[in-house]
Amino acid sequence: MLIEWVKVIILGIVEGITEFLPISSTGHLIVAAAILNFQAIAGGTFEIFIQLGAVVAVIIFYRAAIFQQVRTVASDSRVQRFWLGIIIAFIPAAVIGFLLRDWIKEVLFSPVVVAVSLIVGGILFLIIERRPAAESTANEAVDITLPQALIVGIAQVTALIPGVSRSGASIIGGRLGGMSRSAATQFSFYLAIPTLGIATIYDLLKSLDQISSDQLAMLIVGAIVSGVVAWVSIGWLLRYVANNTFTVFGYYRIAAGIIILILVAAQLI
Numbered sequence: 070m071l072i073e074w075v076k077v078i079i080l081g082i083v084e085g086i087t088e089f090l091p092i093s094s095t096g097h098l099i100v101a102a103a104i105l106n107f108q109a110i111a112g113g114t115f116e117i118f119i120q121l122g123a124v125v126a127v128i129i130f131y132r133a134a135i136f137q138q139v140r141t142v143a144s145d146s147r148v149q150r151f152w153l154g155i156i157i158a159f160i161p162a163a164v165i166g167f168l169l170r171d172w173i174k175e176v177l178f179s180p181v182v183v184a185v186s187l188i189v190g191g192i193l194f195l196i197i198e199r200r201p202a203a204e205s206t207a208n209e210a211v212d213i214t215l216p217q218a219l220i221v222g223i224a225q226v227t228a229l230i231p232g233v234s235r236s237g238a239s240i241i242g243g244r245l246g247g248m249s250r251s252a253a254t255q256f257s258f259y260l261a262i263p264t265l266g267i268a269t270i271y272d273l274l275k276s277l278d279q280i281s282s283d284q285l286a287m288l289i290v291g292a293i294v295s296g297v298v299a300w301v302s303i304g305w306l307l308r309y310v311a312n313n314t315f316t317v318f319g320y321y322r323i324a325a326g327i328i329i330l331i332l333v334a335a336q337l338i
Contacts, residue, residue: 187329221239
């Protein structure tokens with residue numbers, strides 16, 4: 070049993086590191102769980118639920134800005150448009166995820182799907198970063214327009230496929246919509262609050278009757294570990310995108326996808 074708790078902590082660390090990097094936390098968790106031979110909880114609920122820690126990390130990281138927005142939302146049209154944009158960007162993935170939840174967990178939670186998604190997403194990152202830089206119409210997350218929010222929301226739908234990356238998809242959507250790299254990254258953090266928060270709670274409620282008390286404790290510990298690590302990751306990524314492109318993540322995704330396919334072919338995972 071002690072070994073299983075060590076696996077929980079390792080997976081929590083993996084989630085915390087990868088949630089906000091555009092490399093797919095769910096994809097990394099699926100592969101890591103396969104490598105560790107981690108006993109699945111309610112058909113993938115563990116991999117989904119521990120994302121709640123990342124949500125709490127975002128709220129804590131941006132707590133001052135969020136409190137300020139709560140105080141001014143009634144009178145500040147910029148803040149009103151920003152949170153309306155969050156809602157618009159949230160809806161597409163929420164609706165489709167609700168309708169296809171069981172099918173996604175049963176069919177798409179596999180290392181091969183993750184590998185292919187990582188490679189395709191990596192290629193897209195390289196293509197987008199090599200395009201001539203267009204003039205940004207939103208240099209801060211709060212400057213997002215509603216059409217841009219819709220583009221981000223549509224892009225985020227693809228993140229329902231393990232390996233695509235929720236943050237990666239939303240950042241690509243923001244960049245294609247005319248947002249700066251920094252603004253798109255910040256917006257993806259805020260968008261995680263409703264997207265991951267509601268998804269994890271909904272999945273837990275749907276699977277609660279299949280979860281034992283020991284497994285529930287594992288979910289909670291995994292979420293706490295992922296939250297602490299995610300808080301550090303957010304600060305690092307914001308500093309990174311201030312002076313760098315996402316090209317390195319594109320190459321990483323392609324390399325990781327190829328390695329996973331080799332491991333699957335060798336029947337190691």
